[in-house]
Amino acid sequence: xxxxxxxxxxxxxxxxxxxxxxxxxxxxxxxxxxxxxxxxxxxxxxxxxxxxxxxxxxxxxxxxxxxxxxxxxxxxxxxxxxxxxxxxxxxxxxxxxxxxxxxxxxxxxxxxxxxxxxxxxxxxxxxxxxxxxxxxxxxxxxxxxxxxxxxxxxxxxxxxxxxxxxxxxxxxxxxxxxxxxxxxxxxxxxxxxxxxxxxxxxxxxxxxxxxxxxxxxxxxxxxxxxxxxxxxxxxxxxxxxxxxxxxxxxxxxxxxxxxxxxxxxxxxxxxxxxxxxxxxxxxxxxxxxxxxxxxxxxx
Amino acid sequence: xxxxxxxxxxxxxxxxxxxxxxxxxxxxxxxxxxxxxxxxxxxxxxxxxxxxxxxxxxxxxxxxxxxxxxxxxxxxxxxxxxxxxxxxxxxxxxxxxxxxxxxxxxxxxxxxxxxxxxxxxxxxxxxxxxxxxxxxxxxxxxxxxxxxxxxxxxxxxxxxxxxxxxxxxxxxxxxxxxxxxxxxxxxxxxxxxxxxxxxxxxxxxxxxxxxxxxxxxxxxxxxxxxxxxxxxxxxxxxxxxxxxxxxxxxxxxxxxxxxxxxxxxxxxxxxxxxxxxxxxxxxxxxxxxx
Numbered sequence: 344x345x346x347x348x349x350x351x352x353x354x355x356x357x358x359x360x361x362x363x364x365x366x367x368x369x370x371x372x373x374x375x376x377x378x379x380x381x382x383x384x385x386x387x388x389x390x391x392x393x394x395x396x397x398x399x400x401x402x403x404x405x406x407x408x409x410x411x412x413x414x415x416x417x418x419x420x421x422x423x424x425x426x427x428x429x430x431x432x433x434x435x436x437x438x439x440x441x442x443x444x445x446x447x448x449x450x451x452x453x454x455x456x457x458x459x460x461x462x463x464x465x466x467x468x469x470x471x472x473x474x475x476x477x478x479x480x481x482x483x484x485x486x487x488x489x490x491x492x493x494x495x496x497x498x499x500x501x502x503x504x505x506x507x508x509x510x511x512x513x514x515x516x517x518x519x520x521x522x523x524x525x526x527x528x529x530x531x532x533x534x535x536x537x538x539x540x541x542x543x544x545x546x547x548x549x550x551x552x553x554x555x556x557x558x559x560x561x562x563x564x565x566x567x568x569x570x571x572x573x574x575x576x577x578x579x580x581x582x583x584x585x586x587x588x589x590x591x592x593x594x595x596x597x598x599x600x601x602x603x604x605x606x607x608x609x610x611x612x613x614x615x616x617x618x619x620x621x622x623x624x625x626x627x628x629x630x631x632x633x634x635x636x637x638x639x640x641x642x
Numbered sequence: 643x644x645x646x647x648x649x650x651x652x653x654x655x656x657x658x659x660x661x662x663x664x665x666x667x668x669x670x671x672x673x674x675x676x677x678x679x680x681x682x683x684x685x686x687x688x689x690x691x692x693x694x695x696x697x698x699x700x701x702x703x704x705x706x707x708x709x710x711x712x713x714x715x716x717x718x719x720x721x722x723x724x725x726x727x728x729x730x731x732x733x734x735x736x737x738x739x740x741x742x743x744x745x746x747x748x749x750x751x752x753x754x755x756x757x758x759x760x761x762x763x764x765x766x767x768x769x770x771x772x773x774x775x776x777x778x779x780x781x782x783x784x785x786x787x788x789x790x791x792x793x794x795x796x797x798x799x800x801x802x803x804x805x806x807x808x809x810x811x812x813x814x815x816x817x818x819x820x821x822x823x824x825x826x827x828x829x830x831x832x833x834x835x836x837x838x839x840x841x842x843x844x845x846x847x848x849x850x851x852x853x854x855x856x857x858x859x860x861x862x863x864x865x866x867x868x869x870x871x872x873x874x875x876x877x878x879x880x881x882x883x884x885x886x887x888x889x890x891x892x893x894x895x896x897x898x899x900x901x902x903x904x905x906x907x908x909x910x911x912x913x914x915x916x917x918x919x920x921x922x923x924x925x926x927x928x929x930x931x932x
Contacts, residue, residue, distance in 0.1 A: 376784065452926075
């Protein structure tokens with residue numbers, strides 16, 4: 344018996360070793376290194392000296408860095424809210440009795456599985472200032488009288504990148520919420536209907552409460568991915584016009600890799616961590632599973 | 643049985659055909675149109691000759707004289723085939739490497755139950771939440787110092803940082819569903835842990851392995867920020883990075899070949915996905931559900 348227990352621990356460590364080595368070396372270590380770099384004046388190819396809070400002090404008074412924080416929050420909040428509403432709506436639609444249900448579900452997920460950088464190029468073309476198909480169609484319908492400058496005007500650009508992000512994110516939310524919807528027993532809806540609940544009431548008082556745990560998880564992931572988004576912005580606008588769409592991730596890339604100021608970029612990336620932690624903690628403590636959702640009672 | 647069937651039909655009989663059209667078919671068609679239009683637009687743009695692309699006359703939704711000139715240019719006048727090969731190589735190798743590490747780790751955490759396995763499991767989940775956007779700068783410094791800058795190996799070694807946490811988490815769920823009794827029987831018959839993993843657990847976990855593999859492959863195929871940061875020579879670039887950085891020349895955008903590049907780069911994952919939709923969806927939802 345001792346031998347087996349012994350074996351377990353030794354074997355456990357052995358089995359864990361390959362994954363642990365890779366993760367410690369290329370995930371945990373860089374996480375620490377990134378924080379350290381934020382306190383140095385490192386440049387590409389040259390390890391820097393410790394400079395204390397200099398990078399952070401600089402970033403706090405840097406107008407572009409502040410704008411990027413605003414952009415990131417705006418982008419995350421608006422895109423996540425829209426993705427949630429549309430995703431939930433699409434999930435409810437797909438949960439109806441439909442012909443070719445499996446096929447529809449497969450097609451809906453397509454925007455999520457193709458490389459974002461490549462679908463962003465398609466959006467770039469759709470948003471082209473001279474040949475945009477959206478502008479063309481709206482002109483024909485008489486909705487506008489000249490072509491929209493989607494990516495050239497600060498607010499248009501902000502909304503355009505949000506639209507592209509929503510396009511890519513809705514399928515993920517819809518399909519995962521659909522999986523949650525499918526676990527809700529139809530008899531609950533029948534009971535509610537017999538009690539005279541309207542369609543909206545059934546959704547509000549049956550579907551939504553039972554779906555909350557999975558919504559919490561899905562939206563946490565969605566917010567994390569949106570907050571740290573990079574590719575879409577890099578391809579569509581590179582942060583322009585006038586830094587109006589620079590997110591913290593794209594700005595840190597510009598400062599660290601294109602500009603060579605590794606320390607400053609790392610400090611900016613480190614500044615994202617508190618926001619990510621806050622999101623995770625909020626979802627963990629605020630939206631946890633409640634006992635009544637499992638048929639128990641609240642304390 | 644009859645009960646469950648009437649149950650799944652629900653209360654649809656209460657709805658009229660007209661309200662069903664307004665509340666179901668109309669919004670659903672709008673969703674599908676918007677979600678699929680960019681793909682249609684990619685295909686149409688790829689097939690359009692330049693004079694049709696850059697004219698505001700006629701109906702832009704259709705192509706009058708389709709041509710494969712853009713695809714031809716892409717395949718024979720750019721490094722696109724090399725990028726494709728790099729992407730395949732990097733994706734396949736990093737997926738296999740991650741699967742191997744994840745199978746061992748998931749089995750150790752879920753079944754060997756060594757001391758502290760719970761905390762390792764938690765750690766794996768937390769690792770899953772660390773976004774590449776905050777890792778790429780320190781990783782770039784490391785890659786540079788290790789002499790891996792501008793090599794495929796840099797990508798093969800860094801992709802597992804987001805693949806292993808995901809795959810391990812997914813496989814832990816699958817291993818949990820395999821009855822413990824099977825393993826106990828084999829242990830009594832004198833099988834070693836290695837034999838149990840190889841002969842009993844893995845064959846039963848094949849669906850999980852496929853899910854994890856497909857998902858890991860698409861994740862590495864779609865990866866952008868590491869490939870953009872760690873690679874600078876054209877001949878080692880991956881498709882997403884190559885298309886974005888090399889096909890855009892100056893102020894004149896070659897929309898035809900750009901769209902052809904986007905289309906050809908999306909097709910492999912789309913085809914793979916279409917064969918394994920169920921596995922992919924179960925991987926997606928399984929990873930979120932736990």
